[in-house]
Amino acid sequence: MSGPPGTVDVVDDVATAFAETVLAAYAARPGARFVLVLSGGPTARRCYEALAHAGTDRVDWSQVDIYMGDERCVAPDDPDANQRLVREALIDRVGGVGSFRPMSCEAGPEAYERLVSEVGAFDVVHLGLGPDGHTASLFPNSAALDAAPGRLVVRSVDPADRNPHARMTLTVEGLARALLVVFTVSGVAKHEAFAAVSAGADLPAAHVRARQVLWLVDREAAGQVGPAAAQSPGPTGPAEGDG
Numbered sequence: 001m002s003g004p005p006g007t008v009d010v011v012d013d014v015a016t017a018f019a020e021t022v023l024a025a026y027a028a029r030p031g032a033r034f035v036l037v038l039s040g041g042p043t044a045r046r047c048y049e050a051l052a053h054a055g056t057d058r059v060d061w062s063q064v065d066i067y068m069g070d071e072r073c074v075a076p077d078d079p080d081a082n083q084r085l086v087r088e089a090l091i092d093r094v095g096g097v098g099s100f101r102p103m104s105c106e107a108g109p110e111a112y113e114r115l116v117s118e119v120g121a122f123d124v125v126h127l128g129l130g131p132d133g134h135t136a137s138l139f140p141n142s143a144a145l146d147a148a149p150g151r152l153v154v155r156s157v158d159p160a161d162r163n164p165h166a167r168m169t170l171t172v173e174g175l176a177r178a179l180l181v182v183f184t185v186s187g188v189a190k191h192e193a194f195a196a197v198s199a200g201a202d203l204p205a206a207h208v209r210a211r212q213v214l215w216l217v218d219r220e221a222a223g224q225v226g227p228a229a230a231q232s233p234g235p236t237g238p239a240e241g242d243g
Contacts, residue, residue, distance in 0.1 A: 004197045004206060006181070006213025010222045014043060014184040015050040017216045018126070021182055022051055023058050025124050030179075033098070037067045037125040037170070037178070038090075039136065040082030043186045044128060048089035055094065065099045066091070067116065069125060070137035070156075070169035073105035080165065103168045109153040116152045116174060125170075125178040125210065129185045132162060133193045133203025137169035145204060147171040178210040183217075190221040 011017040026034050038044065055061075071082050078084065083102035091097055103112050127135045137156040138144050144156035152174035156167040175181060183205070185194050194217060197206050 004183075004194075004213075004215055005209060006183075006215055008198075008215040008217060008222075010217050010219060010224060012218065014186045014216045014218050015046040016054075018047040018182060018184050019050040019054040021180075021214065021216065022124055022126075023055055025180055026055075026059055026064075029123055032063060034064045035067065035119055035121070035123045036064055037069045037122045038082070038086050039069045039126050039128055040072075040085050041128045043184050044082075044126065045085055045089045046186075047126065047184055048086065049093070052090050052093035059094075061094045061097045064097045065101070065119075066097055067101045067119070067122070068103045069127065069175070070167055071103035071105065072137075072165040072167055074165060076102065103153075105155070105166065105168050109155055109168055112168065113151070113153040113174075116170070116177070119177070122178040123180065125175055125181045127175070127181060127183050127205070127208065129183060129190055129193055129197070129205050130163070131189055131193050132160070133196060133201065133205055134158070134163065135183070135205040135208060136175065137163075137167035138172065138204040138207070139163060140204060142204075144169055144171060145207065147173065149173070152177070172207050172209070176209050179212065181208055181210040181213045183208075183213070183215045185215065185217045185221040187218070188220045191223050194221050195223065 072080050074080050076083055101115055139158040141159050142156055144154050147154045151171050156169045197203055
């Protein structure tokens with residue numbers, strides 16, 4: 001395989017590009033509702049803040065239904081909870097949405113799978129890329145990558161113990177229900193993982209398929225930076241990244 005699955009756009013600012021991509025998908029949505037599946041991480045926060053700002057006069061948020069692609073098994077208001085990030089960065093800023101369906105480890109993957117099964121298709125799924133090549137909570141060598149056919153949601157842990165907390169996550173098959181998957185990859189700390197996926201490495205992010213897959217990658221992550229910047233790959237966020 002040459003390059004990651006899908007289309008790669010190298011952009012100056014992934015948050016702005018993400019917002020415009022989602023707004024274009026909303027404008028072209030095939031039905032009355034718009035189903036958005038979101039993730040966590042510092043890049044995701046910037047993306048959702050940009051979407052909230054850009055969508056002020058362009059989205060009827062009462063038509064938007066938000067689901068989660070993965071979640072850490074922590075309390076809903078824990079600083080590590082993806083659902084807290086989504087509330088703070090997007091839902092609270094736009095004054096509410098049609099519905100928000102956070103994941104609950106206590107309720108279990110079967111309960112969330114029933115919710116997901118009721119959705120014909122996801123209009124947009126947002127994913128990040130961890131430094132180890134994980135996306136959602138699909139980690140290298142994790143059992144979640146080998147979920148039984150038909151399973152849309154499973155529990156997951158990182159076998160390498162680099163990413164803390166037990167998780168729940170959509171499976172590869174669950175993610176494939178998307179009309180559009182948008183990866184956002186930002187910073188020199190993600191360059192090695194993006195280069196590996198681009199070179200055809202067997203990493204979880206490379207397993208994602210959908211009707212359309214779009215990679216929004218900034219110049220640092222893509223390796224299109226000057227020598228000084230390329231030689232100084234300091235961390236740009238938490239070690240577990242944006243997957």
